[in-house]
Amino acid sequence: xxxRGTWLAILVTAVYVFLIAPMxxxxxxxLNAGDYLAFxxxxxxxxxxxxxxxxxxxxxxxxxxxxxAAWVTVASTLLGTAAALYVVRHSARFRNLLRxxxxxxxxxxxxxxxxxxxxFFLATGIGTRGMRALFIGHTLVSLPYxxxxxxxxxxxxxxxxxxxxxxxxxxxxxxxRRVTLPLIKGGVISGALFAFITSFDQFPVSLLLVSxxxxxxxxxxxxxLRFSFDPAAAAVSxxxxxxxxxxxxxxxxxxxxxxxxxxxx
Amino acid sequence: xxxxxxxxRAGVRVAPRRGxxxxxxxxxxxxLLTVFFVVxxxxxxxxxxxxxxxIGAYEPEFTLANYARALLDPFHWRVMYRTFSLAGVTTAxxxxxxxxxxxxxxxxxxxxxxxxxxxxxxxxxVSLVVRGFAWMILLxxxxxxxxxxxxxxxxxxxxxGTPAAIVIGLVHVYVxxxxxxIAGALQNIxxxxxxxxxxxxxxxxxxxxxxxxxxxxxxxxxxxxxxxxxxxxxxxxxxxxxxxxVLVMPMLIVQTLLDAFxxxxxxxxxMVFFGLTAGVVAVYLRxxxxxxxxxxx
Numbered sequence: 327x328x329x330r331g332t333w334l335a336i337l338v339t340a341v342y343v344f345l346i347a348p349m350x351x352x353x354x355x356x357l358n359a360g361d362y363l364a365f366x367x368x369x370x371x372x373x374x375x376x377x378x379x380x381x382x383x384x385x386x387x388x389x390x391x392x393x394x395a396a397w398v399t400v401a402s403t404l405l406g407t408a409a410a411l412y413v414v415r416h417s418a419r420f421r422n423l424l425r426x427x428x429x430x431x432x433x434x435x436x437x438x439x440x441x442x443x444x445x446f447f448l449a450t451g452i453g454t455r456g457m458r459a460l461f462i463g464h465t466l467v468s469l470p471y472x473x474x475x476x477x478x479x480x481x482x483x484x485x486x487x488x489x490x491x492x493x494x495x496x497x498x499x500x501x502x503r504r505v506t507l508p509l510i511k512g513g514v515i516s517g518a519l520f521a522f523i524t525s526f527d528q529f530p531v532s533l534l535l536v537s538x539x540x541x542x543x544x545x546x547x548x549x550x551l552r553f554s555f556d557p558a559a560a561a562v563s564x565x566x567x568x569x570x571x572x573x574x575x576x577x578x579x580x581x582x583x584x585x586x587x588x589x590x591x
Numbered sequence: 592x593x594x595x596x597x598x599x600r601a602g603v604r605v606a607p608r609r610g611x612x613x614x615x616x617x618x619x620x621x622x623l624l625t626v627f628f629v630v631x632x633x634x635x636x637x638x639x640x641x642x643x644x645x646i647g648a649y650e651p652e653f654t655l656a657n658y659a660r661a662l663l664d665p666f667h668w669r670v671m672y673r674t675f676s677l678a679g680v681t682t683a684x685x686x687x688x689x690x691x692x693x694x695x696x697x698x699x700x701x702x703x704x705x706x707x708x709x710x711x712x713x714x715x716x717v718s719l720v721v722r723g724f725a726w727m728i729l730l731x732x733x734x735x736x737x738x739x740x741x742x743x744x745x746x747x748x749x750x751x752g753t754p755a756a757i758v759i760g761l762v763h764v765y766v767x768x769x770x771x772x773i774a775g776a777l778q779n780i781x782x783x784x785x786x787x788x789x790x791x792x793x794x795x796x797x798x799x800x801x802x803x804x805x806x807x808x809x810x811x812x813x814x815x816x817x818x819x820x821x822x823x824x825x826x827x828x829x830x831x832x833x834x835x836x837v838l839v840m841p842m843l844i845v846q847t848l849l850d851a852f853x854x855x856x857x858x859x860x861x862m863v864f865f866g867l868t869a870g871v872v873a874v875y876l877r878x879x880x881x882x883x884x885x886x887x888x
Contacts, residue, residue, distance in 0.1 A: 338695040341688055342707075345714050345766060348725030351735070355728055363728055405620045412616035424617065427624055435824030435868075437841045438635075438861055439628070445638055445854055446631035448648075462627050469620065527718035529827050533845070544720045551724055551831065560728075563721040570716030574709050583708040587771050 349567050356560035363557055374557035375564075384562055387546035391526055394457055394542065398464040398525040403518040405465070406472025407510075413473075414480040428473050431466045439466065440534035447535070459535045460542070464525040471524060472517030475586055479513030512581035519573045520586075527566060639858035648854050657859035667843070667860070671867065674840040677754060677829075678822035681761040685769045685818050686811065688762060693773035693810070694803075715767040723831035726760045727751060730832070752834035760828040765821060769814040776810025777803070808883045816872060823868050840864050 356375065360368035378384050413424050431439060440463060446452075447459050454460075487509070491501040507514075532542045541549075547562055577586060639657055641649040661667060696707050714722070729735050730750040740748040750756040780803060788798040826841040833839075844864065848857035 334691055334695055337691050341692050341766065342710050344688075345763065346710060348722060348729060348763065349714055349717060351728055352721060352725045363733070405623065408616040409620040412613055416613040416616070428620060430624070431628060433820070434632075435820065435841070435865075437824055437826050437845070438865065439631075441844065441848060441857065441861060442631035442635040443627065444848070445858065446627075446634050449634065449638075462623075465623065466628055469623075523716050527716070529719050530824075533826070534849075544718050547718075547724070548720045548827065548831075551720070551727070555727070555731075559724060563718070563724055566718040566721045570713050573716055574713045578705060578709060583705060583712060587708055587712070587774070 352560050352563045353567060355557055356564045358557045358560070360557075363555060363560065374561040378558045378561040381558060383541070383546055383550075384543070384558075387541045387543045388562075388565070390457075390540060391543040394460055394464065395522050395525040397457070397461055398468050399518050399522040401461070401465045402469040402472050402521040403514060406469045406517055406521070407476050407514050409469070410473050410476035410480055414477055429470050432470045436467060436528075436530035437533070439463070440531040443531070444534040454535050454537045456537075456540060459537075460532060460540070463531040463535050464528055467528065467531055468521035468524040471520035472514070475517035475520065475581070476510060476513045478585060479510045479581065483509060512585075516577045516581050516586055519577055523570060523573055526569065635858045635861060638854050639862050641855045643853055643855040648852070657855045658863070660856060661859040661863045667863075670838055670840055670843050671864070673754075673837070674823060674864075675867070675871065677757060677761070677837075677839065678819055678825075681758050681765065681822045682815050682819045684758065684762050685765045686815055689766045689769035689814065690773055690811075692766065692770040693777060693807075696770065696774050697777040711767045711770060714763075719764065719827045720831070722764060723760060723828050726756065726763065726828075726832055730756050730759070751832060752836040754833070754837055756832040757829050757837060760832045761822050761825060764825075764828060765818040768821070769818050772814030772817060773807055773810040776807045776813070780806045805883065808879070812876075812879050816875070819875075820868065820872065 354367055355363050357370045357372070358367035359371035359373065409424075409428055413421060413428070417424055443459065443463050444454065447454050452458070483506075488501050488505050491505045492498075496504065527544060528542070529544050529548070532545050533548075536542060536545050543562070543565075547559060550559055550562075574583070577583060638649060640653050640655070641657075642652040642654050643657070644650050692711070696704060696711070699707055727734075731737070732747075732749050732751070734749075734751075736750065737748050740746065750759070784802055784806075785798055788802045789795070793801065824841055825839075826845065829837060829839045830842060840860075844857055844860050847853050847860060851857075
């Protein structure tokens, strides 16, 4: 290790501390036994978690977000996987164009997409009541993640395995179910998890499309933070932190974080 | 098709293709994108050209008045300027912070790389509201930063409500994006190139400056573009950390639409904002292409 290497290590450690510290602070703040958000915390307790669990708007929006994210995950996983299969295997001339189109909702500012959808839903009379509008908006921005992770595993896929199955008499559906799907499973599940968290944590699209009685957890938390600032908000935030850690660990197990970080390129 | 395959494989029985046409795989996604993405955006363009009556949302009558109002109000330009400069500063700082991380990550042993990626990606998956809230705790009057500074110097340092707080929050959000984009490019540099430079007598610094840095520029380009576009359109972080003191374009557009209930003007503002962003990006790409002539195919 050279002196340059040491300096680099110190610098990089500082950046990782900068990245992680705020998350740790949120968790610590949630465990604070005192009445206010203050440092250092005055003892440890779970009282603010209990408070949050008894705050009706938090509970309602949490359940709503879970349900919404579940539906979005199902839809974007099905559509995204099918789209990746088509683009990687069957498209020739339009491959780049299709990729661009499917990834477009990630390239355009989500807040503008939310605005465009809001005007569209109101102008067409579809409205934003219930879950429909949110479901569509979230699926648009979640589907690209499934598409990316599944494309990444399909790129390294050995097609002779499928040909072997076909030549041994398996039909296209059997081949897909017994050969293709097990081999791309990691990519599909990782994509589904990313889709889930994208929907569960979604803010800009939701901001425009929520309606009375149908509020997602991030929007509820945002509204709460504009008027109050206490450890209950930190307790709610801890849910998001824990969820992201869990998803990172699962994806790492399934396909490896390296594959999803730069495998698609 | 099936028969030619059969002949080519001489003797191997291939099940006849009785599957559905493959375009069915892409059809639902294209339908979703067309109806709920392309049409709404086109509708927004149309909306920006419609008349806003005193009562009601819009009238189906074309006018350029919304654009005139969006473009001629100096207030809009001030907000625009603030938004773009905040995003520019954020992008530059993010690059400075993320490059060493990407470099370190790329050349770390594979086992450690996994852990580093976990540290990098887990904040990426935490809700923006939560990350904004975390910085509210840190940068507020009773926050850790102010308390520490007060103890050390006796002066107050309350960053909440200032552009600096917004930049800190945004850099925190975008460092992982930038680091991953740059690491993606660094991954593709064959190690032999660096070894060759070193064996020909280049110092480690010269090898970096003459070989690694130029070859990582595509990653830098991808990362800075992504971060700039995301930062320009960010809403949550500016509103939480700016404490409503610092108005940026996305906030102005949302206010125009939801509070003033003026869809045509809100749409026109969106279009102007969108066009300016695209313009800035185009100029930036042009400048960058001049800096790396070898990428021109």
